[in-house]
Amino acid sequence: MKIGLIAMSGVRVRNAELASLGVTLPQFVSRGKVVASLPSLGLLTVAGLTPPGCDVHYREVAEISREDPLEPFDLVGISSFTAQIGEAYQLADRYRAMGVPVVLGGLHVSLMPDEAAAHADSIVLYGAEGAWPRLVDDFGRGRLQPRYEGLRAGVFERPHYAVPRFDLLAGRPYNRVTVQTSRGCPLNCEFCAASLRITSSYQQKPVDAAIAEIRAALAVRATSFLELADDNTFVNKKWGKAFLRAIAPLGIRWFTETDISIADDEELLDLLADSGCRQVLVGLESPDADGLDGLDPRNWKKARAGRYLEAIDRIQSRGISVNGCFIVGLDTHTPAVFEAVSDFVSRSGLLEVQVTVQTPFPNTPLYHRLAREGRLLEERPWDRCTLFDVTYRPKHMTVEELEGGLRWLFGQLYNEREFVKRKRHYMEIVKATMSRLV
Numbered sequence: 001m002k003i004g005l006i007a008m009s010g011v012r013v014r015n016a017e018l019a020s021l022g023v024t025l026p027q028f029v030s031r032g033k034v035v036a037s038l039p040s041l042g043l044l045t046v047a048g049l050t051p052p053g054c055d056v057h058y059r060e061v062a063e064i065s066r067e068d069p070l071e072p073f074d075l076v077g078i079s080s081f082t083a084q085i086g087e088a089y090q091l092a093d094r095y096r097a098m099g100v101p102v103v104l105g106g107l108h109v110s111l112m113p114d115e116a117a118a119h120a121d122s123i124v125l126y127g128a129e130g131a132w133p134r135l136v137d138d139f140g141r142g143r144l145q146p147r148y149e150g151l152r153a154g155v156f157e158r159p160h161y162a163v164p165r166f167d168l169l170a171g172r173p174y175n176r177v178t179v180q181t182s183r184g185c186p187l188n189c190e191f192c193a194a195s196l197r198i199t200s201s202y203q204q205k206p207v208d209a210a211i212a213e214i215r216a217a218l219a220v221r222a223t224s225f226l227e228l229a230d231d232n233t234f235v236n237k238k239w240g241k242a243f244l245r246a247i248a249p250l251g252i253r254w255f256t257e258t259d260i261s262i263a264d265d266e267e268l269l270d271l272l273a274d275s276g277c278r279q280v281l282v283g284l285e286s287p288d289a290d291g292l293d294g295l296d297p298r299n300w301k302k303a304r305a306g307r308y309l310e311a312i313d314r315i316q317s318r319g320i321s322v323n324g325c326f327i328v329g330l331d332t333h334t335p336a337v338f339e340a341v342s343d344f345v346s347r348s349g350l351l352e353v354q355v356t357v358q359t360p361f362p363n364t365p366l367y368h369r370l371a372r373e374g375r376l377l378e379e380r381p382w383d384r385c386t387l388f389d390v391t392y393r394p395k396h397m398t399v400e401e402l403e404g405g406l407r408w409l410f411g412q413l414y415n416e417r418e419f420v421k422r423k424r425h426y427m428e429i430v431k432a433t434m435s436r437l438v
Contacts (some may be wrong), residue, residue: 001055001074001075001136001139001140002054002055002072002073002074002075003050003054003055003056003057003073003074003075003076003077003136004057004059004071004073004075004077004106005040005043005046005047005057005059005076005077005078005079006043006058006059006060006061006064006077006078006079006091006167007039007040007043007058007059007060007079007189007361008060008061008078008079008080008081008084008085008087008088008091009038009040009060009061009062009084012436014383014384014386014389015388015390015403016387016408017075017403027275031227036177037403038174038176038227038229039058039060039169039172039174039177039178040058040079041164041178041179041180041229042079042106042128043058043077043079044058044164044165044166044168044325045107045128045129045162045164045179045180046077046128046132047080047164047165047168048162048163048164048165049128049129049132049133049162050132050133050136051133051136051137054136054267056165056168056299057071057073057357058168058169059170061084061087061091064091068193070094070098070100072100073095073100074100074101075100075101075102075103075136075139076095076100076101076102076103077103077104077105078091078092078101078102078103078104078105079104079105079106079109080106080108080194081107081108081153081385082107082361082362082382082385083382083383083384083385084209084383085108085112085116086382086383087167087380088119089106089116089119092104092119092120093119096119096120096121098209098338101139101144102119102120102121102122102334102387103120103121103122103124104116104117104120104122104123104124105123105124105125105128105137107193107194107195107197107198108362108382109123109124109125110125110126110197110198110199111193111197111361111362111364112362112363113125113147115380117146117147118205119203119271121146122135122144122145122146122147122148122221122330123146123147123148124148124150125147125148125149125150125198125199126148126149126150126151126152127150127151127152127155127198127199128197129150129151129154129155129160129161129162130149130150130151130155130160131148131149131150131151132150132322133146134148135148144193145348150198151223152198152199152411153199153200153201153203154203154345154385155199155203156205156206156209159192161209163212163216164179164213164216164217166213166216166217166219166221167220169220169221170220170352174221174223174342175225176226176227176228176255177217177218177220177221177225177226177227178217178227178228178229178277179210179213179217179226179227179228179229180205180228180229181204181205181210181228181230181233181243182202182203182204182205182229182230182231182232182233182235183195183198183199183203183230183231184196184199184201184202184203184231184237185202185231185232185235186201186202186232186359187232187259187296187300187301188296188297189283189285189296189301190222190294190295190351190364190365190366190369191295191327191343191358191359191360191361191366192231192295193361193362195231196231197363197364201250202232202235202358204235204236204239205308206303207239207242207243207246208246210243210246211243211247211250214226214247214250214252215235215250216254218252220415224257225252225253225254226252226253226254226255227254227255227256228254228255228256228257230256230257231257232257232258232259232260233256233257233258233389234258234259234261234262234268235259237268240262240268240271241267241268241271241283243272244268244271244272244275244277245271245275247272247275247276248271248276249275250276252276253276253278253283254275254276254277254278255277255278255279255280256277256280256281257280257281257282257283258280258282259282259283259299259359260282260284260304260305260307260308260311261304262280262315263307263310263311263312263314263315264311269314269315269318269320270318272318272320273318273319273320277320278320278321278341279320279321279322279323279351279352280315280321280322280323281322281323281325281354282322282323282324282325283301283325284301284324284325284326285301285325285326285327285330286305286326286327286332286333286337287326287329287337287340287341287343288305288340289302289305289306291330291332291333291337292305292332293332294331295330304404308344308348309347309348311336312324312348312349312350313349316349316350316351316426317382321351321352321426322350322351322352323350323351323352323353323354324345324348324350324352324353325353325354325355325356326341326353326354326355326356327355327356327357327358328341328355328356328357328358328402328405328406328409329357329358329392329397329402330358331394331395332395332396332398333394333396333397334393334396334397335397335401335405336371337405338405338406338408340410341355341409341413342409342412342413345413345422349425350422351422351423351426352422353413355406355409355410355413356387356388357387357388357389357390357402357406358392358394359385359386359387359389359391360376360391360392361385362380362382362385370392373394375392375393376391376392376393377390377391377393377399378391388406390402390403
């Protein structure tokens with residue numbers, strides 16, 4: 001049985017002015033290019049879950065021409081981000097027109113199953129663990145079902161867990177590899193459309209399994225840089241310390257996403273620095289506490305906003321840069337938020353900054369609330385769910401003010417002068433810390 005697993009990648013900003021602005025602001029597009037060039041860890045995991053005896057091929061949509069005949073497979077599996085789901089459906093329709101059965105999966109499919117089912121012979125909801133092996137077996141027996149539900153808990157436990165097929169990446173020009181150590185996030189922010197939506201609780205991979213995967217990935221890709229495909233790596237500080245002690249001997253540099261609470265644990269920060277971590281991405285969301293009100297059910301982020309500056313300094317003093325993420329267009333925001341973010345970045349000493357617009361992804365609590373309030377510009381603006389295109393009416397500003405403010409803020413933050421200024425400040429912090437340690 002020849003199975004083709006096809007990943008959709010490379011999200012494009014739809015707003016023409018913003019897209020053209022990105023061409024002249026390298027810091028704006030650099031992280032986006034990195035993300036777009038990462039392999040689909042989800043499909044590599046699907047490949048790892050595939051029963052023995054199947055001939056599995058991993059493809060990315062950039063490798064598939066719209067004009068040339070499609071590569072023949074017995075079964076095709078396709079996964080996509082929301083912003084590219086329309087193109088995924090088109091590809092699925094092309095394969096089905098050829099008589100090739102298509103399975104659709106991934107986060108968007110789990111959130112919009114009935115929509116996806118119209119373009120597939122079968123869909124997989126939630127994780128592939130617990131579903132994909134059954135699906136392949138059913139297909140081989142000629143009894144493929146229209147819908148399968150994967151596990152929402154215990155995804156890293158035997159016999160459901162499988163090591164991703166990193167060997168399928170051999171010969172591909174990736175500049176970094178990805179490994180997942182956790183799935184989900186307990187903060188449950190209203191806007192979140194990450195793996196939280198396909199799990200019933202925070203899922204943590206055992207340390208020995210995570211390290212084994214890292215070794216397997218590095219054996220295939222000769223790179224010294226690793227990216228953890230987590231939403232919040234260090235929720236469990238005890239696990240985190242054990243993981244950091246285990247990864248340090250590998251001598252690699254790496255990046256991950258986590259929350260600001262890592263700054264509360266001095267031992268964790270020291271271990272993080274010694275382990276080779278070079279950057280953490282932290283969702284700060286808003287430059288002041290008022291902007292964070294109601295963002296998560298327990299106002300966890302709001303309670304910590306007053307200590308943001310101190311926390312950033314603690315982390316970066318270890319030589320670990322913080323990529324601070326902000327969301328503009330929250331319901332508490334007025335047009336004053338753009339200057340507030342710019343001022344906060346200047347005061348904080350953040351080396352890198354990521355600014356996105358609030359985005360109501362399908363079937364998230366935010367989407368349903370804005371739909372109830374009649375504030376969505378379109379019912380299904382999936383191709384504009386890029387994190388940079390406005391798809392709703394803000395509460396305290398117009399759509400035009402939000403779009404214009406975002407462009408202004410990009411111009412303020414992503415120019416060469418400001419980046420060099422932030423880099424110098426960051427290096428001064430590191431030097432000062434090193435001198436105290438000597």
